[in-house]
Amino acid sequence: xxxxxxxxxxxxxxxxxxxxxxxxxxxxxxxxxxxxxxxxxxxxxxxxxxxxxxxxxxxxxxxxxxxxxxxxxxxxxxxxxxxxxxxxxxxxxxxxxxxxxxxxxxxxxxxxxxxxxxxxxxxxxxxxxxxxxxxxxxxxxxxxxxxxxxxxxxxxxxxxxxxxxxxxxxxxxxxxxxxxxxxxxxxxxxxxxxxxxxxxxxxxxxxxxxxxxxxxxxxxxxxxxxxxxxxxxxxxxxxxxxxxxxxxxxxxxxxxxxxxxxxxxxxxxxxxxxxxxxxxxxx
Amino acid sequence: xxxxxxxxxxxxxxxxxxxxxxxxxxxxxxxxxxxxxxxxxxxxxxxxxxxxxxxxxxxxxxxxxxxxxxxxxxxxxxxxxxxxxxxxxxxxxxxxxxxxxxxxxxxxxxxxxxxxxxxxxxxxxxxxxxxxxxxxxxxxxxxxxxxxxxxxxxxxxxxxxxxxxxxxxxxxxxxxxxxxxxxxxxxxxxxxxxxxxxxxxxxxxxxxxxxxxxxxxxxxxxxxxxxxxxxxxxxxxxxxxxxxxxxxxxxxxxxxxxxxxxxxxxxxxxxxxxxxxxxxxxxxxxxxxxxxxxxxxxxxxxxxxxxxxxxxxxxxxxxxxxxxxxxxxxxxxxxxxxxxxxxxxxxxxxxxxxxxxxxxxxxxxxxxxxxxxxxxxxxxxxxxxxxxxxxxxxxxxxxxxxxxxxxxxxxxxxxxxxxxxxxxxxxxxxxxxxxxxxxxxxxxxxxxxxxxxxxxxxxxxxxxxxxxxxxxxxxxxxxxxxxxxxxxxxxxxxxxxxxxxxxxxxxxxxxxxxxxxxxxxxxxxxxxxxxxxxxxxxxxxxxxxxxxxxxxxxxxxxxxxxxxxxxxx
Ligand SMILES: [Zn+2]
Ligand SMILES: [Zn+2]
Numbered sequence: 001x002x003x004x005x006x007x008x009x010x011x012x013x014x015x016x017x018x019x020x021x022x023x024x025x026x027x028x029x030x031x032x033x034x035x036x037x038x039x040x041x042x043x044x045x046x047x048x049x050x051x052x053x054x055x056x057x058x059x060x061x062x063x064x065x066x067x068x069x070x071x072x073x074x075x076x077x078x079x080x081x082x083x084x085x086x087x088x089x090x091x092x093x094x095x096x097x098x099x100x101x102x103x104x105x106x107x108x109x110x111x112x113x114x115x116x117x118x119x120x121x122x123x124x125x126x127x128x129x130x131x132x133x134x135x136x137x138x139x140x141x142x143x144x145x146x147x148x149x150x151x152x153x154x155x156x157x158x159x160x161x162x163x164x165x166x167x168x169x170x171x172x173x174x175x176x177x178x179x180x181x182x183x184x185x186x187x188x189x190x191x192x193x194x195x196x197x198x199x200x201x202x203x204x205x206x207x208x209x210x211x212x213x214x215x216x217x218x219x220x221x222x223x224x225x226x227x228x229x230x231x232x233x234x235x236x237x238x239x240x241x242x243x244x245x246x247x248x249x250x251x252x253x254x255x256x257x258x259x260x261x262x263x264x265x266x267x268x269x270x271x272x273x274x275x276x277x278x279x280x281x282x283x
Numbered sequence: 284x285x286x287x288x289x290x291x292x293x294x295x296x297x298x299x300x301x302x303x304x305x306x307x308x309x310x311x312x313x314x315x316x317x318x319x320x321x322x323x324x325x326x327x328x329x330x331x332x333x334x335x336x337x338x339x340x341x342x343x344x345x346x347x348x349x350x351x352x353x354x355x356x357x358x359x360x361x362x363x364x365x366x367x368x369x370x371x372x373x374x375x376x377x378x379x380x381x382x383x384x385x386x387x388x389x390x391x392x393x394x395x396x397x398x399x400x401x402x403x404x405x406x407x408x409x410x411x412x413x414x415x416x417x418x419x420x421x422x423x424x425x426x427x428x429x430x431x432x433x434x435x436x437x438x439x440x441x442x443x444x445x446x447x448x449x450x451x452x453x454x455x456x457x458x459x460x461x462x463x464x465x466x467x468x469x470x471x472x473x474x475x476x477x478x479x480x481x482x483x484x485x486x487x488x489x490x491x492x493x494x495x496x497x498x499x500x501x502x503x504x505x506x507x508x509x510x511x512x513x514x515x516x517x518x519x520x521x522x523x524x525x526x527x528x529x530x531x532x533x534x535x536x537x538x539x540x541x542x543x544x545x546x547x548x549x550x551x552x553x554x555x556x557x558x559x560x561x562x563x564x565x566x567x568x569x570x571x572x573x574x575x576x577x578x579x580x581x582x583x584x585x586x587x588x589x590x591x592x593x594x595x596x597x598x599x600x601x602x603x604x605x606x607x608x609x610x611x612x613x614x615x616x617x618x619x620x621x622x623x624x625x626x627x628x629x630x631x632x633x634x635x636x637x638x639x640x641x642x643x644x645x646x647x648x649x650x651x652x653x654x655x656x657x658x659x660x661x662x663x664x665x666x667x668x669x670x671x672x673x674x675x676x677x678x679x680x681x682x683x684x685x686x687x688x689x690x691x692x693x694x695x696x697x698x699x700x701x702x703x704x705x706x707x708x709x710x711x712x713x714x715x716x717x718x719x720x721x722x723x724x725x726x727x728x729x730x731x732x733x734x735x736x737x738x739x740x741x742x743x744x745x746x747x748x749x750x751x752x753x754x755x756x757x758x759x760x761x762x763x764x765x766x767x768x769x770x771x772x773x774x775x776x777x778x779x780x781x782x783x784x785x786x787x788x789x790x791x792x793x794x795x796x797x798x799x800x801x802x803x804x805x806x807x808x809x810x811x812x813x814x815x816x817x818x819x820x821x822x823x824x825x826x827x828x829x830x831x832x833x834x835x836x837x838x839x840x841x842x843x844x845x846x847x848x849x850x851x852x
Contacts, residue, residue, distance in 0.1 A: 019370070079369065098369045117369065137369060139358035141617050 002027050003059030004034065006052040008068025008089075014042035015092065016051060019075040023062035023083030023102070031056060059084075071111065077104040080121060093130070096123040097137075099147070109153065118166070119145040124152075124246065131156035131175065134163045144168065144185060150246045157194065160187050163204070169242065171252040173213075179206045182277060188239065189214075190252040201270040201277035207239075209255040211265070211281035221269030224278060228266060236260040236282070258282075285324035286311035287774070292329030292752060295723040296336065298732070298741030302720045308334065310748040313773035317744045329752050332768055335723045336740050337404025337749030338680075341730040342524075342554055342589050343671040344601050345394050345426060346408040346433065347419035349631045352621050353601045353672070354388045356633055359617075360599075361385045379783050387598040387635075387672045395427035395789070397678050399778050402751030402767040405430040405739065405792070406677075409473050409524060409554065410603045412436055414626040414820050416467035416827055417835055420791065424836030428777050428785075430749075432734075432792030432842075434524050435467040436603055438474035438506045439481045440628040442810060447509055448499040457513040459806050461798025464519065466826040468793040470734060470844070471521035473554070474510055475603040476528055477503035477542075480630040483606035490606070492528055492541035503528050503538075504545040511549040517796045518847030520735020522550035522587075527559045530607045534563035536572035543579050543586065552733060553580075555591025555670040557652040565707060567643055573654035574709060581660050587733050588659070591670035592652035592683055593645065599635040600673045608632020626818060638675070646700035650708040656687050657713045662724040663732065680726075681764035687717040688760045735844050736792070748774035790840035791832060797846065 004026045017040040026034050035049035048054065052066075062083035070076070074092040077085050080099035090108040097116035109127030115134045129151045134144035135158055143163040150169045157175035160168050164183035169190070176194035179187045182204040189206070192213040198206055198221065208214035236259035243256025262282035269275055289308040294301045309318045344350050354361070361384050363370045372384030383392030398406055406426075411419040411433035423431040437443055437460065446455065460472060478501055479490040485498045492503045511523040527542045529535035539559040543551075553559070556576055564570035580586050597616075602608055605622055611634050612620045621633040638645045652674070659665045667684070671677035686693045697705050705711055717725075731740020738746045750771040756763035770778035777785045800807040811822035833841060 137358070137362075139356065141619065 002061060003057040003063040003065065005055050005057055005065045005067065006048075007054075008052055008066070008070060009050075011069060012041070012051065012072040014072065016041050016073045017075050018073050019078045021048065021064070022077070022080055023064040023085060024081065026064060027062040027083075071109075074111070077102075077123075080104065090127065095125070096121075099123070112156065115144060115147075115149045115168075117143060117145065118147050118149070120147040122147060123149045125150070126152045128153035128172070129155040129170075132158045132161060133170075134159065134166070134168050135161035142183065148242070148246075150242075152247065152250065152252075154191070160185070163187070167242070169246075169252070171247065171250060179204070181273075182206065186235075188256075190255060198270055198277065198279060200273050202274040203276040205235075205278050205280060207264075207280045207282070209252065209259075209282070211283050214279075214281055217267045217279055218269065220272040220275075221267040221279060222271065224266035224268040226266070228264070232264055232280075233260060236262070284311055286316065286319055287325045287327065288318075288323035289327050289329050289334065289750070289752070292332045292334035293755065294334050294742060295719050296742040297720055297724045297728040299743045301742070303333075305330075306334075308742060308750070310750075310771065310774045313748055313775070315742055315744055315746045315748050315750075327752075327769065329769075331755055333719060333753045333755050333763070334742070335402070335751050335753070336727045336731075336742055336746070337751050337770065337772065338398075338402050338726045339730040339734075339736075339740055340398070340403055340406040340668065340671070340677060341666050341734060342409045342591075342668045343406045343677055344408060344410065344673070345391075345406055345431070345671070346422035347411050348415045348625060349410070349601045349603070349633055350388070350408075350422065351418075352623070352631065353599045353633045354385065354390065356619060356621055357388050357599055357635055360388050360597075361390070377783060379786055386678075387676050389676070391422055391425040392427060395429050395786075396783050399428045399770055399772070399783065400767075400781055401678070401681060401765055402753065402770050402778075403429070403677075404749035404751075404770070404772050405432075405789075407431065407470060407734070407792075408433040410434070410436055410475060410526075410629075411467060411469060412603075412625050412628050413440075413463055413467045413825075414628050414818065416469070417831075420468065420827070420832060420835040423791070424788070424839060426789060428772055428783075428787060429789045430739075430792060430842065431789055432470035433467075434471040434473040434521070435463055435469035436475060436629045437463055437472050438477045438510055439479070439603075439630070441481065442806070442813060444478060444481055444496065444499040444501060444506075446806065447501050447505060453509070453512055453516070455806060456509050457516045458798040458800060460510065460513040460519075461517050461796040462800045462807060464517075464794055464796050465798065468791070468827050468832050470792050470794055471519060471524050472510055472514060473524040473526060474506060475526040475629060476530065476606055477506035477525075479503065479528055479606045480604060483609065483630065484624065488606065488610070489532070490528060492538045492545060503542070507542055507545045507551075508547065508549075511546050511551055515549055517798065519794055519796055520844060520847065521733060521794075522552050522585075524552045524554055526554050526602075526604065530555075530558050530602075530604055531561075531611065532607075533561050533569040535559055535561050536575050539576060540579055543583070546586075548583075548585065550585040550587075552587045552589070554589050555668065555673065556588045556655060557591045557593065557648060557674065558670075560651055560655065566703070569644055569647065571647060571651045571654060571708060573651045574658060577655060577658045580664055584661070584664070587664045587666065587729070588655070589666035589668040589670070590652050590655050591668055591674045592656070593638050593648045594669060594675035594679045594682060595638045595640050595645070595649070596675065597635070597637045598672045598675055599633060601631075601633045602673065603629045603631060605630025605632045608634050611636075626820070640700050643701045643703055646704040647708070649700065650697070650704055650710045653686060653693065654708070654710050654713065656717070656725075657710075657715045662717075662721040663729045665725050666730050666733065667722070667725040681761045684722055684726075684764050685759070685761035688719075688722065690714060690716050734792070735794075735847075788837050788839040790842045791836045792842045792844060793832075794846060795843045
């Protein structure tokens with residue numbers, strides 16, 4: 001049995017840490033062993049079966065399906081190296097952080113720190129996400145290092161802080177300091193943003209899919225005069241493909257699909273730091 | 284009163300002239316005693332083992348502001364490498380060990396456990412700021428098992444420089460030193476880049492020994508002289524602890540020798556000299572001046588040194604030397620650093636660094652340190668340090684000991700380095716292999732002597748029963764020194780075969796100099812007035828009393844050291 005379905009028994013009184021409860025790890029165990037797996041609940045250890053009703057199902061690749069209000073469940077998909085995690089319900093903090101491969105999909109919202117230091121794979125959040133998406137663990141120099149993060153709803157502050165590779169797409173509005181200290185990679189915003197977007201942006205691309213919703217570029221950004229027509233065509237077609245695959249039926253898919261036909265206005269910054277970053281406003 | 288017999292080990296006790304003789308030791312009431320007549324309550328069989336006093340690290344950054352800044356700068360150093368490098372550290376299987384981790388910047392708890400596990404029973408923080416003394420004592424008090432003490436910084440604080448510039452009489456400087464030691468409960472005085480940290484704040488980016496501070500007009504030479512003189516007059520056992528000018532700069536051997544010259548024959552301890560023994564020869568204009576330095580040390584029995592050996596890998600450099608750390612900040616790896624002034628008393632620079640075998644400069648630094656160890660004639664003048672964590676974390680001492688004791692091992696390492704280093708280094712011709720007795724001198728007997736600790740660092744009757752018992756392993760000295768069979772602290776077994784078995788609170792060493800602070804008219808009044816105007820510390824809180832020290836150090840024992848008799852006050 002490659003797949004396991006975990007149904008939350010009742011609302012959790014404290015935070016539950018599901019670090020280590022990964023599809024590949026469970027696929028290697030029999031059901032009784034899975035039920036005994038110790039997980040940290042507050043300051044105590046509980047057997048996994050005390051929190052979840054667990055059943056196995058057939059699946060092609062290791063898969064984990066969680067059902068219930070998991071908004072107090074943290075570190076789900078932490079360090080995921082393959083397989084699939086599907087959640088029906090909201091989840092807590094650090095969803096998919098440090099994952100390297102595989103897919104995580106949440107049919108609900110996620111807490112703070114989703115996709116922190118993620119290095120590969122795909123993370124889909126169909127609801128909203130909290131603060132510090134795709135940023136760093138405390139003190140680290142690099143946030144998201146690779147992979148794809150799609151957030152269908154809104155996201156909080158410090159989105160993509162110190163991110164250095166990969167693609168991050170948010171359908172709705174985002175909070176303050178979006179793409180702050182961005183080192184590299186692509187951030188696509190379907191809505192508007194709070195204060196100080198692009199603060200300390202060193203390199204990387206920040207694309208405003210609705211230029212009218214975008215704030216005025218900071219004073220440390222300047223209009224870019226370079227010819228980017230070829231780059232834009234390659235980039236826009238790629239993004240249109242991502243839209244069709246991951247956002248079918250949503251407004252953002254249309255915005256992405258329209259990109260190749262548009263011409264972006266381009267700004268360079270943040271000149272207060274490296275100044276090698278760009279804002280693209282396709283009109 | 285019951286006693287414990289430690290039977291049949293090979294004793295290495297250089298202080299008492301015992302070099303690898305099979306001797307029994309009697310432990311009673313936390314002390315080593317002459318063998319009592321009645322039978323022992325407990326017998327520990329140490330046959331086949333090397334028995335030494337507990338190790339004493341006389342220069343290791345384990346407490347105070349910059350150590351905490353280093354910890355905060357490198358949270359990744361506190362994650363668990365065993366589980367992929369991202370998870371927090373996990374509890375071990377020993378319930379006596381509270382959770383603590385860190386490699387280059389271990390937490391206070393891990394610092395205590397790791398030192399004790401390798402047979403060390405005391406360590407001294409070399410760069411405590413007077414304004415930060417409480418914090419430093421609290422951190423060290425939080426470090427379990429290990430005894431500790433600190434050297435307080437002077438020579439860059441504005442008041443000292445001002446009075447020196449104004450021509451204060453030597454007695455006033457002496458009393459200012461005495462009061463600073465007393466107020467901060469320190470074991471000695473360290474001067475860091477004499478006058479240079481202050482000069483940095485006046486836009487000077489280097490300060491040679493005979494160059495004037497642009498504002499105060501004093502030179503490093505004057506600073507060193509005044510401090511060394513004052514300490515000698517006070518009779519403080521540990522002589523001036525000098526971190527010289529131009530740390531890490533090619534050609535700095537000139538300022539190191541000039542600093543020695545400035546001492547005019549007064550005793551001093553030159554610290555982390557590896558970083559101060561560079562020439563400007565060769566294709567890279569960076570060469571070893573180890574032999575010049577050693578020649579100066581060999582000719583002056585009143586000098587002692589510790590090496591500050593570098594070893595390869597990730598660490599962090601944490602120093603009061605803002606001027607030099609500012610210059611090194613571009614080399615930070617990972618690329619982040621902290622520079623700060625603290626209360627206009629001294630500075631603070633924290634720069635993470637990775638020493639690399641393939642780097643010519645790093646490989647040469649490695650060779651220079653070993654050259655110094657292997658060419659100083661009298662081991663009593665050299666203390667084994669890596670300037671933790673600046674050259675390497677203290678946990679690499681067993682590896683360093685093997686490098687010093689095992690020539691083939693050393694040459695194997697040398698062959699892996701940047702090829703130009705092996706070709707140009709004197710190291711390849713140094714055949715010396717240090718003996719167990721010499722290691723015992725450099726790691727316990729000499730540091731105890733240099734600090735004036737008459738009942739530590741040796742195994743004679745009356746000494747504290749701080750003892751490390753290593754299973755002899757002539758093939759792999761690294762393994763031997765990594766995991767002693769038994770470690771005793773004040774007569775109690777605190778580690779057994781690498782496992783912590785008890786966690787008593789360590790004691791605090793400090794000196795008790797006699798001085799005159801002319802409370803209402805002299806510098807004490809001036810300092811209080813200055814502190815009230817500019818400082819963040821209430822003037823009434825400048826002095827740490829005995830009760831408060833005891834509280835800072837979690838009730839650990841207070842271990843005052845008397846100053847030499849006949850000191851002029
Ligand atoms: Zn130093
Ligand atoms: Zn040091």
